[in-house]
Amino acid sequence: xxxxxxxxRQGEPLSGExxxxxxxxxxxxxxxxxxxQVGERLGVSRFxxxxxxxxxxxxxxxxxxxxxxxxxxxxxxDALTHRFGLRGAVxxxxxxxxxxxxxxxxxxxxxxxxxxxxxxxxxxxGAIGVSWGxxxxxxxxxxxxxxxxxxxxxxxxxxxSRSARPTRAHEIVExxxxxTGAAIRLMAAPAIVGSPELRDALEEDPSVGETLAAAxxxxxAVFSMGVLGPDSVHVASGYLNDADLAALExxxxxxxxxGRFLSLNGRVALPSLDRRTIGLPLxxxxxxxxxVALAAGAGRGPIALAALRAGCVTxxxxxxxxxxxxxxxx
Amino acid sequence: xxxxxxxxRQGEPLSGExxxxxxxxxxxxxxxxxxxQVGERLGVSRFxxxxxxxxxxxxxxxxxxxxxxxxxxxxxxDALTHRFGLRGAVxxxxxxxxxxxxxxxxxxxxxxxxxxxxxxxxxxxGAIGVSWGxxxxxxxxxxxxxxxxxxxxxxxxxxxSRSARPTRAHEIVExxxxxTGAAIRLMAAPAIVGSPELRDALEEDPSVGETLAAAxxxxxAVFSMGVLGPDSVHVASGYLNDADLAALExxxxxxxxxGRFLSLNGRVALPSLDRRTIGLPLxxxxxxxxxVALAAGAGRGPIALAALRAGCVTxxxxxxxxxxxxxxxx
DNA sequence: GATCGTCATGCTCAAATGTGCAGGTTGCTG
DNA sequence: CAGCAACCTGCACATTTGAGCATGACGATC
Numbered sequence: 050x051x052x053x054x055x056x057x058r059q060g061e062p063l064s065g066e067x068x069x070x071x072x073x074x075x076x077x078x079x080x081x082x083x084x085x086q087v088g089e090r091l092g093v094s095r096f097x098x099x100x101x102x103x104x105x106x107x108x109x110x111x112x113x114x115x116x117x118x119x120x121x122x123x124x125x126x127d128a129l130t131h132r133f134g135l136r137g138a139v140x141x142x143x144x145x146x147x148x149x150x151x152x153x154x155x156x157x158x159x160x161x162x163x164x165x166x167x168x169x170x171x172x173x174x175g176a177i178g179v180s181w182g183x184x185x186x187x188x189x190x191x192x193x194x195x196x197x198x199x200x201x202x203x204x205x206x207x208x209x210s211r212s213a214r215p216t217r218a219h220e221i222v223e224x225x226x227x228x229t230g231a232a233i234r235l236m237a238a239p240a241i242v243g244s245p246e247l248r249d250a251l252e253e254d255p256s257v258g259e260t261l262a263a264a265x266x267x268x269x270a271v272f273s274m275g276v277l278g279p280d281s282v283h284v285a286s287g288y289l290n291d292a293d294l295a296a297l298e299x300x301x302x303x304x305x306x307x308g309r310f311l312s313l314n315g316r317v318a319l320p321s322l323d324r325r326t327i328g329l330p331l332x333x334x335x336x337x338x339x340x341v342a343l344a345a346g347a348g349r350g351p352i353a354l355a356a357l358r359a360g361c362v363t364x365x366x367x368x369x370x371x372x373x374x375x376x377x378x379x
Numbered sequence: 380x381x382x383x384x385x386x387x388r389q390g391e392p393l394s395g396e397x398x399x400x401x402x403x404x405x406x407x408x409x410x411x412x413x414x415x416q417v418g419e420r421l422g423v424s425r426f427x428x429x430x431x432x433x434x435x436x437x438x439x440x441x442x443x444x445x446x447x448x449x450x451x452x453x454x455x456x457d458a459l460t461h462r463f464g465l466r467g468a469v470x471x472x473x474x475x476x477x478x479x480x481x482x483x484x485x486x487x488x489x490x491x492x493x494x495x496x497x498x499x500x501x502x503x504x505g506a507i508g509v510s511w512g513x514x515x516x517x518x519x520x521x522x523x524x525x526x527x528x529x530x531x532x533x534x535x536x537x538x539x540s541r542s543a544r545p546t547r548a549h550e551i552v553e554x555x556x557x558x559t560g561a562a563i564r565l566m567a568a569p570a571i572v573g574s575p576e577l578r579d580a581l582e583e584d585p586s587v588g589e590t591l592a593a594a595x596x597x598x599x600a601v602f603s604m605g606v607l608g609p610d611s612v613h614v615a616s617g618y619l620n621d622a623d624l625a626a627l628e629x630x631x632x633x634x635x636x637x638g639r640f641l642s643l644n645g646r647v648a649l650p651s652l653d654r655r656t657i658g659l660p661l662x663x664x665x666x667x668x669x670x671v672a673l674a675a676g677a678g679r680g681p682i683a684l685a686a687l688r689a690g691c692v693t694x695x696x697x698x699x700x701x702x703x704x705x706x707x708x709x
Numbered sequence: 710g711a712t713c714g715t716c717a718t719g720c721t722c723a724a725a726t727g728t729g730c731a732g733g734t735t736g737c738t739g
Numbered sequence: 740c741a742g743c744a745a746c747c748t749g750c751a752c753a754t755t756t757g758a759g760c761a762t763g764a765c766g767a768t769c
Binding site for chain 2: 065067068071072074075078079105108109110111112113114115116117119120122123124126127139166167170
Binding site for chain 3: 085103
């Protein structure tokens, strides 16, 4: 080794500037000193400290991450809200139990609970329309007395069952009424009847027509989504026979909202069936100021996406799996 | 399932407040909105946003970490500075080559380079004392012309070799002089002589004495550390015979600073040998305003710790391994 | 059912931080 | 070595943020 001149450095491992930057970052972010204090310790002006910290952030020498386990849910909520132009979205996580049926139950419970809480925070007033189904039943059970004041609770679609499996729609409406102090209005009709003519006749009869008018007038609607399949409530309740089911499947239907079966693009899948369905039409649902839609459990993704595309949702409440599915396929 | 009343929630998965907190964190930290803007979007006051972010930080829902690869080095520097009351510390990383001798070389190169740069940033003036050794030679080679202005460069301890292996102390002093425009003052004496009497006689002779006086007067000193062992420069240069080496090892010496061998506690290990050593005594070194100590390469940990404990270091420059060893054993 | 304590809220004011700009320095080029 | 350009620095000023405090709502307690 002969002393000659400073040889070129192969890879300056750490310039003084970088060292300074990191020291500033440590003092500022770890010790929570002010930029002024950091500058004093490092012998530079506070302006330089600010610029150093700027650089550290830009070069991502410091990383700020949100580590809360629920952060993912909030991200999904924001993505849904933005993607579908919603007024809000609530996504809940469902700890897996290992058993699919239990997960289903748990998802319903969580989504219903979250929906109840969110509804309470929205404090809708006036008339509130409600649908029925297992998730709605669960939601009704979660409503806390006095969660809001409403003048009237209206059943949005037909439900009287002709089979062994009752829809329990009246329990739901009653619970909504009991917890808000509102009058209730039931819809004394089946969800789906045999012919369009019978549907029209029933809807014109005051017994159904008045409720339907009230449903139209309500500014708020709360409903859940149904899947299509042999275990669907509509099949279990006897509204759909095998031929209907087959026709629906052929038409690309993925599930229903207020008894209206939709295909993935958000359109009514089978108009002939839709004309036999008693309750608020989809367009009227979409015209409301506030509609809260619940989707809980595996397989709800497609109908949730369909409903969102149909534009009849302003607040969407779902479990994480469903929310992720919707965003993946949107 | 019977509707009765809201059942107690087993584990509210996500309170609205937490949801709000996370959303605020996302908007604030990811989108860089102001607290005011976040508040507007979330429909809360900016004060609440501030408190929400506070909570997020306290509950460590957001984590701020410094991820730069060199952050560790800066941490070591701060720890050393604080632990030993230094004016500063510089720690460099040494990419392992896989071969121990190459690592040694590389470590010296990096430490010397960093020391040269740091010295330049300190811009010491007046008289500067320097020691010799392989690391000092490397440091000298890294000095850039005009790195500072000095009046005089003084050799701090004896070095003239009586063996085949030259110490090249004069090259070091000359390079320091050439790059600063300073006059130079060499010490025409061996590092260690045979008897205290001869040492005293030499130090009183003007040829050595005047340099020693200048060494005492210098406000700044730059030196490196030597390890004890058969491959030590002092053995190679012929200053120490086997008996000396054995006595040193018995006394617990771990290495030398300016030819003064220290034990781990920072004291002179073998006073009888110290009295035969020509150069600036340790106490005088510790009294200087600025002393820059270099420690590079495996096995320098113990002598580095000893020197730090001896209180003769104000700026410490070392490789990562040595720095970590020192902090581990301090 | 009245009272007290606790807690969250929003305010004012001070501290901290970011921004655009003018002056100065460095290093490059002809 | 002059001229130029890019860059860095520090400053005044506007914006943003934090701290302490008064107020009001809610729930608990006696």
